[in-house]
Amino acid sequence: MIATILRQTPEDERAGIAAWRQLTDILAQRGNQLSDQDIHRSLRALAVLRAKVPERVRRDCAEAVAQRGRFAPLVAFYANDVPAVSATMLRHAKLAEADWLALLPSTGPMARSVLAGRKDLPEGVRRALVALGAASVALPQPVAAPEVVPVLADAAAPAPDTGHSQISELVRRIDKFQASRAQPSAAQDLRSAFVFETGPDGIICWVDGITRGAAIGLSIAEAAYGGEPGVDGVAAGAFRQRAEMVNARMILEGMPADSGEWRFSALPWFDPATGQFCGYRGNARRPYRNETPYGRGAADEAGDSIRQLIHELRSPLNAISGFAQIIAGQMFGPVNQSYRAMAESIISDAAAVQAIIDDLQTAAQSGGPGDNTTPGEIVDIDALLRHVEADLEPLLSDNRVDLNVSRVGGPFRVRADDAGARRMIGRLLTALVDVSQAGTMVVGQLVCEPLPDDMLQLRVVRPSTIRFATASDLLDPGFSPEGEAPGAAILSLGFSLRLVDSLARGVGGRLDIGHNALTLFLPSANAEGEAGLDIQRGEESRVPEKG
Template structure:
């Protein structure tokens, strides 16, 4: 396997990332069993690939292999990377005492400082660190260093004045190490003693990577890049910041997500100005301030809380990291990037890619459900959507699933316009999840019947009513909302997240928009607030409940 990887020269960035992940994983798990020649070639390949692999990928790989990696040469390679990658590896690596003692001479002051903050190393290793002398580790800065975040109203000029303009790269690394040590020493203290942060200052280098912060724990922000947008709730900044960085333009109220302690983690808004060397005019990076978002800046009217969603972000990260790795390897096989692959293996790889995409959609549902459960809006959102158009689009998207299950879907329209006051993304998720969940529990060869109705003016509601499939015809509402309930025991054909989860998700999203999901005796009815009051006032529609 490793010979095959080393034989192929990566042709682009994507192939380089895949090769980096594969080599790192193989060395972490089987490095001690490989021949010396393969080990030297693999480490050399990683050193050559490193400039082509983004820092966040290297950091994630370090986190993934730190706990189960027992191969000292690989730990040494990661330990001599940039601070964020080195800290991710050395903070969790588990080596024998002999390996640690052999590794220390190959590490720098920053890496040794990270190790000095660990309290689980063998006694002889800690003694060896101490014997190297105080000059071998990064020294802490004076005790009177500024700790409190500055007022959010400070101007860009004040930010620039407050930044350590004369700091060298080594001084910034020393400050990072001091913060890591401080975090390690205080992590066991009660969290109640830590007050939520309200703002902080930061500075980036010309590459957009944050290398200095003041007002929060350094480990929460150091190493993040404002030059590239982060997606899926991952730590980082939004596309507004990335676009401004490319133009060297001012950033105003851009969005940033941080990991770390409850006091630092969560969503922030930041503004920043580019700064240039006064003597040469060379671009040197950005300096800015960050604050917690105001209430009216949070999506769907949810209140901003420093620790809201922190646990779900951690869960999403733990799920997505291995999923992306599996999907990436499957795409390599399917695309035959490292050489010819038989048709059977390509078919298996394509199936894995498709399954990974389905699981990704499920993870998105988990995240949406968690956010919907944090609070329920008291008023409908102001956005207007065409529910009839969304239903038609969902019917089109489900065509493949319906054909596979041999199910006919028939949803008639009763009334005039079908505009509702709801967010477009939420409306699509509500309707799509509801119909998909009911298709999953429908018997093959049946017809699923529904109606999209403009409700009478007294209620000012639209209704999407779907007749219960036969498999759940007599189930109680309590059973349908129970995540452990299934119509046929284990229900092998049911959705992975169960009917109960799907219905709860739909109800939460509907209530956030001012509607609800009603479970009646004969049908399930999604109520959404109408955006065309008075439409359908003359209808005499037979209720299906």
């Protein structure tokens, strides 16, 4: 088989790609069974084909055989490719310790930086990487900086969590967006310019003026989409033509001083002796004000990204729910009972997910400067709380948890809109019921007393599972208290508390996390309510009697 492949000379790119895939697959599966001569000829053929096979194809092949990458010569061959291909292979390849030790001297700094980040390598290999010295690692693993938590003033930032879910990651993105809106002065610390150089493959291999990790390894040969780090189609098109790039767009991630949008210009350069294309050399700067549409800043772009993500979640959800309603309603004819039951379950689940998406959208839109508004609507929290308690009865029954909220004082009127107040109280109580152990009771008090700040309070005693948790733990989207109920809300306790606080601050209130209880403060409207009643009584007293 391999002799047949080697005898053929690829006539075009398609044939070269086919030969590359076949040789890679054979070496990955049966490399240890081939003769030394066949191995040498196969690797030589791959080396000749590499310049003719697109990087995307080489990267896909590396990803396809990485899990089966137990043939050391093939791993070594891919390890000396461009960074994107090399990293794909080295992140997952599994070799014996002796093979790793033999391979390390032939790898470059970029490949060693990938291996240095792996936790599953033999101890001998890790010692060898340390012995090679820090200078041999091009991109050491970054130390994550604590994120700013713009919720409670006395809460520390949550610790990084490598095991958080996609929802938790979205929560972190919302927090980062809101923190950037709340701290506009941070833009003054942004770096303003840098210079760079790429290889013939378009990968940035040298940079000066910013942190190396922000740009090294980024490709200017392929366009990036969806707000991901990379360049726009202008740069990618110019690269294919080996043409000059003028004011192309680049997005970087990394430290706050380096990340964000850049404009860059670059020229191709060629070997004076051979005329061979060697790459691009260029410089980058921050965009001018007139180059940003309508003066929109990076924070607005982050908000647009979150809103776009929410839109992409909502659209397929509506379609799924709509089809389920058609089936459950038998709109196109009779449907089997089991299918109708399944459709009704889908409708119920879709409604729950819809509520989650609404919460995400609310969190993305609230919490910034100027969001605090005082609505004119007056809500009776006592009556609203009774409705919430009735809505929670199925959840309380499923979790075998009791809820007891006593009333102290009154009346319980606040300045807020009905929907927002219902969401605040419902989300707070639901989250605390979710983390309560079966057979326990969630105890609270609704208090309305003459206070200096004239605030109504809803105090809820901490469930035993979070009795000793710190404020930073409770606000961490990845925090999972011991004893959490199996059906706990997907958006977690941390997200729920952040959402409640954002909604409360929107009407002039707040959520405080105390040592023994969580307290929701809402602005009292009792004085306004009494004034309204006095006016009404006065008008009634002036109505003339008939006859």
